[in-house]
Each structure stands twice: as C-alpha cells, then as structure tokens.
Amino acid sequence: MLDSLTIGRRIRQLRTERGLTLDALGTAIGRAPSQVSVIENGKRELKLGELQRFATVFDISVDQLLSAEPPSRRAALEIALERAQRGPLFATLSLPPLPVRKSLSDEAIETILGLHRELERVHNERAATPEEARRANTSLRKAMRERHNYFADLEQTAAALHAAVGHTGGPLSQRVASDLASHLGFTLHYVGDLPGSTRSVTDLRNGRIYVPLGQSPDADPRSVVLQALSSHVLQLGEPHDYAEFLQQRVQTNYLAAALLIPEKGAVDILSAAKDARELSVEDLRDAFGVSYETAAHRFTNLATQHLGIPVHFLKVHESGTISKAYENDSVMFPTDALGAVEGQTVCRFWSARRVFDVEDRFSPYHQFTDKPAGTYWCTSRIQPSARGQFSVSVGTAFAHAKWFRGRDTPHRFHSGCPDESCCRRPPTALATRWSGHAYPSARLNSSLHAAMPTSGFTGVDSTEVFEFLERHAPAAP
Template sequence: MDVLTVGRRIRHFRKQRGYTLDVLGERVGLAGSQLSLFENGRREPRLSQLQSIATALDVELTGLLTDEAPDARAALEIELERAQSTSLYRSLQLPSVPTSRTLPQDTLEALVGLHRELTRRATEAIATPEEARRANTELRREMRGRDNYRPDLEAEALKLLAVVGHERGALTHHNVGRLARHLGFEIIHVGDLPHSTRSVTDLENGRIYLPPASIPGGHGLRALALQAMAHRVLGHREPPSYAEFLQQRLDINYFAAACLMPETSSVEFLSSAKARRDLAIEDYRDAFGVTHEAAALRFTNLATKHLGLQVHFLRVGDDGGIYKAYENDGLPLPTDVSGSVEGQLVPRVWAARTAFARTNRTTEFYQITDTPSGTFWCSAQTGTTLSEEFSITVGVRFADSKWFRGRETRVRSQSAEPDVSGQPEVGELSARWKGKAWPSAKLHAHILSPLPTGTFPGVDDLEMYRFLQSHSDSDS
C-alpha cells in the first residue's frame, strides 16, 4: 500500500463529499485526528478500516488503493513529502515544509522544482578522482577473480551473432549493419559528433551515430557500433553511479570483443596455435581483422579459462604511465596506496617501455624480464593516437613462454620492485638532485578523462542534446 497516495485519495473524496474529518469519523467509527493521520500518510490504515471509509465515501475500495494521485495538486504534495523524507534532504539539516492545503500553489511548485534539481545533481554519476580510481581498482580485482572471463556475455554475443550466421573470421561491416537493424537501429556516420563522445545512440529515432572513420588509438567502427548495441542487448539504464558506469563500460567492451572474436572459433584458433607452440597476438589480430589492443585484451578473456595460461596485459603511454592493466600471473604492477594502477609508471626496463626505443615497430617485440616476483616473458607492440604513442603488452611467466612465438628472444632485463609511488629507483641521480629541482608536472589526461561532467560520465550533456536536436531538425 502506498500510504501517502491512499491518504491523499481519502482526503480528495472526503472533500468532494463535503465531509469534515469529524463527520467522516462518526460514519466509520474513528476519531477525526486518526483520519487526519491517515490522510497525511503518517499512519497506515488497516484493510477493514479502508473498507469502512470507502463505504462511507461511496467509492470502491480499489478507488482508494490505486497508486495514482487524485489530482495535480495532490501529486505535487506527495512528491514534496517524499523528497523531504529522503536522506539527501535530511543531510542538509533544513526544516520540512508542511504540505497543507494552505501552502500556495506557486510555492509548492517552486519547492518541488528545487527538489527535482537537487535530486538530479545528486544522482548524476559524480566521482572525485579518488572515487574513480577506487572504483577502477575494485572492478579490476573482481575481473581478476573471474580470470577476466564472463560466460554470460559470451552467451549473449553468440546469441546475437546467430542472427546473421557469423561463426568465424572477420565480422563484416555489412553484418554489423544487419545486427543493428535486427535490434531496431540504423547506423549513420557523421562528421560532427560531440567532441566528448565516440558514438551517440538516438533511442527515439532508432539511430546509432558513428564517426566517418575509425578513431586513432584502436577504436574501430565495428567495435563502436557493437558497443552501442550492447547497451540495448544487455538492458542497461542510465548509470546511477560512477561504479555502475564503469561496469557498463566493461560489459559493452567485452560484448563487442566477443562478437568480433567469437568464443568458439577463437578457442579453436588459439588452441591450434598453442599445440604448434606458436601463439602470437598478431596472428590472432589478423585472423579476425581487429586491432592489436582488441586482440590482446580478448586473449586475456580466454587464456586462463580455455588455454590454462595465466597472463598479464598492459596499455602504457610513451611517458610510462599505465592506461589499462590486468594480471593474474603475479606480475608486480606498480600501485598507489589505494591499490590503483592507472597513471602509475612502469619500470623503464619493462618491455612496455623499451618497445618505444625500437627502430622497427612493424612486428611484435619480445623480452624476458626478471623481477623480485619472478621472471616474465612479454610480447609488446606500439601504436599511436593523435597526441601520443602507446604500447600494448601481453605476457606470461617464463615457464609458459614455451607456447609462444618469440620465446627464444635473447633480450633480457633486470627489474627492481617499484617503490610506493610507482617511480623506478634512480640511485645516485636521486641523491644528487633530490630537493634541488621543482618541475611542473604534465597532467596525466587519461586519469581524469573518464570523470563525469553530466548524466553520462565524461559527456557534455548540452553538447549531445544540441547534436541530437540538430540532426532531428535536419530530417524534418
């Protein structure tokens, strides 16, 4: 029973009949003060009492029990009562305004409007940098516990691919378009996407807006379209928190990868390569027509579950800072005091950084690295964005390198454990210069870029709405 709405409906029908509280009370055998508590939602009436009230007011019992407010004024009163009872409002330590009939209509409307805006701002996916990093860390730990494998998303991807009969090889743009139409969408390429978005889905008109070409840094058009579709397939709603936003982003990225590199055919391909002791990310990449980063991340989804290999993955900028990282093989990732790895600097001798010094970058670079936590074999490849270079590294414990191409590499390095801040030891140079310099730090943009500015983290709401309105107007 919605006590507040029931109370307002009792009052509505009482006033309509011209009864005072005392008159109605006499008819049903209740004190007028008790009826007042019912009407104000302060006390819940028993069903037998409601039946007596309904009889006295000459209405059906269901007429009192419906969840619909009896009129527009009552709807505003109910909304204000509920808003003032929330922990959000109580935290402001302000007095509650009685929602009596004497409260002027314009005052009531203003108060309700203020509460709506207060709630909207509070429920935006707002996160401080610390909260964002903490949420990232928790999600990374959760996926480590799953060995980075999500059978639920694998099943959803295979179910969607069955629509176009795709099983192996590169998923074509044509079939991606067919999948979109199956879900009720049309893919449209435009050159004026909001600068803060990679794609925009118009739910009202069934359109997925994409850029006219792939985004530098590995975001292919097929992946962008599949990620947009994934929100519909997985039943996502607007994220109420930054943690939920991150979870949704992980889900859509995983789903898109599972569509581009289906589980069954991927496992067949990788198992065959392992049997030949010739596992190579570049071969997996080429077999399914995806980016090196996509293939490397997808490999981590399947390696432990299907190949029995514990692995690690790194995307590192040319400044040595970590963008993304995953490991279940014990690689000693640098972390801050909260356990976060994003933005931390990997040691200079790791393959993720030494790969930038290579002259020939057309093929993968292989390296063995000794650390205090063991010896690791790594395969690294570099790429570029509009603003910087990055490296993609996949590796395993040295004992498992026997399954990979490049295991015979003679490139080997010795790595000390990073200190708490993630900075590598600098020995004599530190002793020489510590306390004698004051640099102005270059902002790690990738650490702050996911932080929210509106309903959807990182997206300028107004810019997106103007974009949608512009394209909607151009069609009319």
C-alpha cells in the same frame, strides 16, 4: 517493496472521498486515530493483515491499494516533496522540515522540487571527482577479476545476434555490422558534425545511428557502430553515477568485442594454439581483422575461462603511466592509497616500459620479469594514437609461459617495485652529482584544471547532442 508514502496518500484520499474521519477509520480497523495519521503520512509500513482491513473498509482489493501510481497529481507532488526531505541531501542542509499542508500550493511545491533537483545535480557533479572515479574503477576491476573477465550472458547475446544475421565465423565485415543495425531497426548515417563530446549519437525516435565520417587511422570504424548497437541491445539508460557509467562502458565494449571476435571461433583457434604451445595474441588479431588491443582484451575474456590460464593486461602510455589494467594472476600492479591502478607509473624494467626502447616495432617483444610476486612472462607491442604512443601487454605467471610463442626469449629483467630503490630513486652517485644543480620545468597536465567534465561525469554536452539531432532529423511526412 511497499511504498509507504504512496499507500498512505491513497488511504488519505479514500478516507476523504468516503467522508470518514480519522476517528471513524481508526475504529473500523481497530487502530487509534494517531496511528492512522502516521500511516497516512507514510511514516510506517503496513503488514498484510492491516492492508486487508483497509481494503475491506474501502471495498477495494489489496492490489488496488498497493498500486504504485499516486492517486492524484497533488498526491504525487506531496510524495515527491516528502521523499526529498527524507533524503540524504536535505539532511546536509540543516533546514527545518517543511510541513505539507493544504495551504501549500502546487506551484510552491514544484518550485521547491526544482530547487532540490538542481542541488542534487550540482552535488552529483561535484561528487564526480577523480577520487570517486578511482574508487569506482577499483571496485569494477575487483568484480571483473572475480569473474575472470568473462561475461557468459554477453557471449550468449553476441551469439544470438550473429545467428540473426547469418554470420557463421571469421572477420565481421562492415557490411555485417550494417546488417546488424538493420536487424535491430536502425540505419547508419556518417556525418562530419558529430558533437565533440560523443563517439556516436543514437536517435531512438527515428531509428538512426550517427557515427563520425572521418576517423583517426588507429580507430576501427566497426567498433563505434557495434558499441552504439550494444548500448541499445543492453537497454542501457542514462547512468546515475560514475560506477554505473564505467559498468556500462565495460558491458558495451565487451559485447562489441564479442561481436568482432565470436567466442566459438576464437576458442577453437586458442585451444589449437595451446595444444601446439603456440599461443599468440597476434594470431587472434590476424584471424579476425581487429586491432592488437582488441585482440588482447578478448584474450583476457577467454584465456582463463576456456584455457585455464590466469593473465594480466596493461595499456601504458609512453610516459610510463597506466591507462588500462586487468589481472587475475596475482601480479602486483602499482596502486595508490585507494587501490587504483590507472594513472600509476609502471616500473622501468617491466616489458610494458622496455618495449619502447626496442627498435623493431614490427615484431612482438617478449620478456621475463622477476617481480616481488614471482616471475612473469609478457608480450608487448607499441600502438600509436593521437594521444601519443602506448604499449599493450599481455602476461602470465612463469608456470603458464610454456603455452605461449615467445617463451624462449632471452630478455629477462629484475623489478623490485614498489621499492623506490628499484627505479624511482636515482642512484646515489648520480644524485650526489646533480642534486641541487638542476631545475626541470614540469609540463602541467591540463587534466589538473578539468579533473572531471563540467557537464557531468559522462562529459556529454546535452545541448550539442539535441541541436545535432534537430539538424539531422528526417522531415515529418
């Protein structure tokens, strides 16, 4: 795209350097002086023929005229100020435009631009509300559903990395994860003072990746390293908004999972299991030595693409609220007015809730549920964490249950949600007995007071990170 502001400033500088007036330049290119002024102020895009005429007059090439580099530092400041005044934020301030004259010093322009950047920062921070997060998550989930949660380019990247370190299959050990880091030019450093707002910190200057020394029992130490390496491989920069932040998280998590569970080996196992009508998330977990949640996520990546089975995935807190969700099998998740699923309450009769009442936590729990959209089969497991217990569920429509181990389960329930009479409204007799005779004291969710991080939508404390890097940077030779 042509940058009319930069081109305009370059034309003005060339005209001045050659001692031409607006009248003289206008005559040379066959345009009125007022038209040349409009062009120099970047208020009109030029056609190719006009660019060629300007280039001929100045005795330069069209490529030189189209250079994206501002012709001078002053021009760069003026261009930045013009762009700021033409942006949507300035329009909301109801301020008159500031003419960019020679009498306006460079220092004054820099101060104005600094104030504008700070206003943008505050504006973006305030815009990163839970509503924005829900909208971004809804849009991202739709995009994932359209591609069946399968990213061919990331699968190819993972395969290339495996080949580079000679990993031919099976579980990816911590040694191979370290080999991957070395292959990509990094050394791993386990530290006890990692900033609390980070999972890892990558020092690009010195080729170091810092990961926490002590991790919670439910965390996979390989995942943190692989996610950090994935961000580097994918060349991800600082996200500009919440949607980009979520997209980056999906990409890094996907690539890390593809490294832990290689596509070819996983598809071979799943295809054989389907032929035997013995599909199971547990087999994927055990074959590659990963957590049940990672295996369940990976199953959703491959099931539709390679097995032709549409599926859904749920991670639900013991309180009944959805933490993560994905579907391409038309199951009806509970949603809010924005179409967001995360944070909504799952029906009490779904497998994701019923599993919390099962005493046997060693075996997977299977269940058929008659829902408004049809009958679905699900398999669920409990996963403890520092934030409480979660159920992780994978399910599919009744027609595809025949491929799964556990399809002979006797557990079957009916769910009428989102109809409130299903499980959200107490039975009439119970309500009549207790209505007006109870006053529960609600537990206030701390997130109500800090809906989004105060240091931006990523929540990373930059000062802490930079101080951390300064402490751990190797001494200069």
